[in-house]
Amino acid sequence: MAAYKNINPFSKKNNDTGFASNSNDTGGRFINKDGSYNLIKEGMPFHKRFSIFNDMLNLPLWKFISVIFIFFLLINCLFTALYLLIGYEQLDGLIRGSNWKIFREIFYFSTQTFTTVGYGHVNPAGDGANMVAGIEALTGFLSLAIATGLIYGRFSRPRSYLIFSDNALVSPYKDGKALMFRFAAFKDKHALTDVEIRVNAGLLVAEEGKADYKYFSLNLERNRVESMPMSWTVVHPIDENSPLHGFTEEDMKTADLELYVMLRGFDDVFSNYVQQRTSYTFSEIHHNRKFAPMYRESEDGKTTILELHKINVHHAVDN
Known part of the structure; x- marks a missing residue:
């Protein structure tokens, strides 16, 4: 040719x-x-090829914000389910009502614990609830540190x-x-x-x-x-x-x-x-x-x- x-x-x-x-x-x-x-790329396990940190740095801004928001909702839903599994009786100050009302109260308590705000309206009383709340507070603190690092990395990256x-x-x-x-x-x-x-x-x-x-x-x-x-x-x-x-x-x-x-x-x-x-x-x-x-x-x-x-x-x- x-x-x-x-x-x-x-x-x-x-x-x-x-x-x-x-x-x-x-x-x-x-x-x-x-x-x-x-x-x-093929021939290696996915977990060895996948880099969460790199992908989060390179995600479009709207996807990055969406991932942070969805993670926040899902992790709090998970801890809400744990509190319900242990028994909501171990949470003092909970306003009783319908199942949906109780779920909302515990979910809001979870978000306050996760962000370490702790308004004090609801507080754990039993050992199980205190253990879960402690783990959640630690998870929230570490998650905030990771999110801060990712945000800084995105803004400062050349x-x-x-x-x-x-x-x-x-x-x-x-x-x-x-x-x-x-x-x-x-x-x-x-x-x-x-x-x-x-x-x-x-x-x-x-x-x-x-x-x-x-x-x-x-x-x-x-x-x-x-x-x-x-x-x-x-x-x-x-x-x-x-x-x-x-x-x-x-x-x-x-x-x-x-x-x-x-x-x-x-x-x-x-x-x-x-x-x-x-x-x-x-x-x-x-x-x-x-x-x-x-x-x-x-x-x-x-x-x-x-x-x-x-x-x-x-x-x-x-x-």
Whole structure:
């Protein structure tokens, strides 16, 4: 196929990607747009692969709040059931009434004990109730400490706060063409410095009559900048040294092309390095298009305005 024939055998193959030669044999993409790996691991027990701490740090905020709230309800329902199992007679100050009223009174007592508030309306009297209340108070104290650590970890964890263009473009560049995509930091105070970027290409290559995935490091017009207060358009010239030299849109599809993007920079707010991954598949690469400018000067000409909503705006160009 044309896609295989156009591979430059002298292009630099990247042996440091960590990807297996057949990692994409099942189709789809290897790296998701949000930077996570589209990967399932097998062969080890679930409890050894699962990390509650890591998952809680990476959950979306609404899911994180939901997990905390559901845990609070369930753990108090459990202790309420234990108090009922022991016998509500061991709780002094309980207002008698219907079963539902008694359940509510004990549930509220459980929440007060769990959070160590202890208003004093109901208190344990028997040995069994006192033992359960003590265990519950300890469980609540430890749970609060864990929740506090998770909340602190979520807020203090360095994040890149970058947005990438939805598509990469093959655009006119000097006397030829180049593959381009762009990104920007969208937080006002989070301007990155000492920014480095690497782009690898994974595609099918025909060798000895067999198609196999190979990975190539793409040469960039610039792979490092000292400061990035605005947007950055990453440019890979498609010249005779490029593994994509001579590729048409159909060739990229045939080769199942995927671009792997890795970015790293220093964030002054976190005073730490942050990194971000993303990828572009052949279906997300548009040909003969050009990005529109995404910045303008203020009316008084004294300030540059970065128009983040235009990061995906591009238009057609003549072949």
